[in-house]
Amino acid sequence: MSEVTEPGLELADRQNRFVSDNLRRIFVQIYRIVGNVADAQDLTQEAFIKALQHQEQLKDEQKAAHWLSRIATNTAIDFLRRNGRASFCEIEDAPEVHGGSESPEQLLLRSEQRNYLEDGLRLLSPRERAALILRDVEGLPAEEVAERLNCSKATVRSHIANARIKFRRYMERRKR
Amino acid sequence: MKHPSQATLALQAGGDLGFLARWRTQHHLRSCERCRAEVEAFATARRIASDLAEIPELPWNRLAAEMKANIHLGLSAGECVRHGERPVRETPLFAGARAIVAVAGIAALLVTGIVLERPAPVTTAVADDGMVVQATSRGIQVRKGGQELRLNNPNELTPKDTVLYAPDAQGSMRARYVDPESGYVTINNVYAE
Numbered sequence: 001m002s003e004v005t006e007p008g009l010e011l012a013d014r015q016n017r018f019v020s021d022n023l024r025r026i027f028v029q030i031y032r033i034v035g036n037v038a039d040a041q042d043l044t045q046e047a048f049i050k051a052l053q054h055q056e057q058l059k060d061e062q063k064a065a066h067w068l069s070r071i072a073t074n075t076a077i078d079f080l081r082r083n084g085r086a087s088f089c090e091i092e093d094a095p096e097v098h099g100g101s102e103s104p105e106q107l108l109l110r111s112e113q114r115n116y117l118e119d120g121l122r123l124l125s126p127r128e129r130a131a132l133i134l135r136d137v138e139g140l141p142a143e144e145v146a147e148r149l150n151c152s153k154a155t156v157r158s159h160i161a162n163a164r165i166k167f168r169r170y171m172e173r174r175k176r
Numbered sequence: 177m178k179h180p181s182q183a184t185l186a187l188q189a190g191g192d193l194g195f196l197a198r199w200r201t202q203h204h205l206r207s208c209e210r211c212r213a214e215v216e217a218f219a220t221a222r223r224i225a226s227d228l229a230e231i232p233e234l235p236w237n238r239l240a241a242e243m244k245a246n247i248h249l250g251l252s253a254g255e256c257v258r259h260g261e262r263p264v265r266e267t268p269l270f271a272g273a274r275a276i277v278a279v280a281g282i283a284a285l286l287v288t289g290i291v292l293e294r295p296a297p298v299t300t301a302v303a304d305d306g307m308v309v310q311a312t313s314r315g316i317q318v319r320k321g322g323q324e325l326r327l328n329n330p331n332e333l334t335p336k337d338t339v340l341y342a343p344d345a346q347g348s349m350r351a352r353y354v355d356p357e358s359g360y361v362t363i364n365n366v367y368a369e
Contacts, residue, residue: 019247023240031231037239045243049250110230117228135190137228142192157192161183164190168221 015052022065023048026072032133033076035118043079047072073130073148080126120170124163127151131159132167179211180204189218307368309349311341316349316366327366329353 026047031040051057051068058064121129127149134145146156180188180201187193188201205212307320315328329339329351339353347368354361 015251016244019244023243024236027239027243028231032228035228037232037234041239041243045246045250048243048247049254052247052251053254113227114230117225120225121228132225133228135192136222136225157187158183160190160192161186164186164218164221165182167225168186168218171221171224172217 011055014058018052018058018061018064019048021061022068025065026068029069029138030072030076032137033073033130034079035114035121039079043075044072047075050075070148070150073134074150077126077130077149080129116174119174120167123166123170128159128163128166131156132163135160136164177208179208182214185211185214186218189215190222307347309343309347309366309368311343311349311351316341316351316364318366318368327351327364330355 023044027040027044030043030047031037034040034043047068051064051071057067121132124132130149131145134140134148135142140148142153142156142160145160146153149156149159151159184193184197184201188198188205191198193201205215307318310317310319312326315326317324317326319325330353333339333353333356339351342350342352344350349366351364351366352361
């Protein structure tokens, strides 16, 4: 005997599963671009709401996950454009940080390292920053970065090259 | 020796060059220590940037629950707004009185156009001594008593080539037309003297 499900319930289940399966991945992806837990939280919610409003896109789970990543990247880039630059919060400012596994010294070092990287990222345009994060931090191939940023491979290579040049110059200046 | 650009070296450090460019750059790097050092510096910068992959330890369960709740709230709010939205126009654009007004407006516009396009009506100027100067369909005619004298417009003027008549208060009449072939403008003035 086949099980009869209410269409509304089925949709709600599908949405819940879609959110659960992708939430952490999308949050981390956005956090790496905007560098701030509170903003990443808001933008993650925004990206999911945008995606779930187009139910027809959720039929193929793999495609939907890919599509969601693009929405998330664009949402984060738009946010950076609106707000000028990434605002990395201090590690201590993150909500209820579990410091149990790390010593205060380690936390301090990590905080300093992040501040150091934060200053470097501020020199990049939102698209350069997103390209650098997606390629060098997340390790996505350039083709996929181009797809995520909705631009050609040549353009994304240019973003990646510019980002690396600026970031390297920044590190050299800081060394002196 | 021609060195590759900084952008090329930066892309080489991440393996992002196309086949031909990569081959050329590698070939150059074999013999250029300076460019090798540049590529190494870019590779170091990449390694340091990868520290950005670290995310702070967070109370993930609480954060996830919050986000899920907010996502559902946002979707529900979106649904409410969608259901509450009334279409901007529920009735067809042209129906009932609107259609009548629209048709009447178009008809009025057409009538005005036709009236304005019609050739100037035959006009008449009367001099003090009872001499009548009159514009007719063929030209300007001067009439007094039983006698008439007419200055005809050229025969080749079609009805489309409008002749503009302008009577004068002193009893004269002017006809103005354009020769359809040559484009010359002809102005005839007939004075009733």
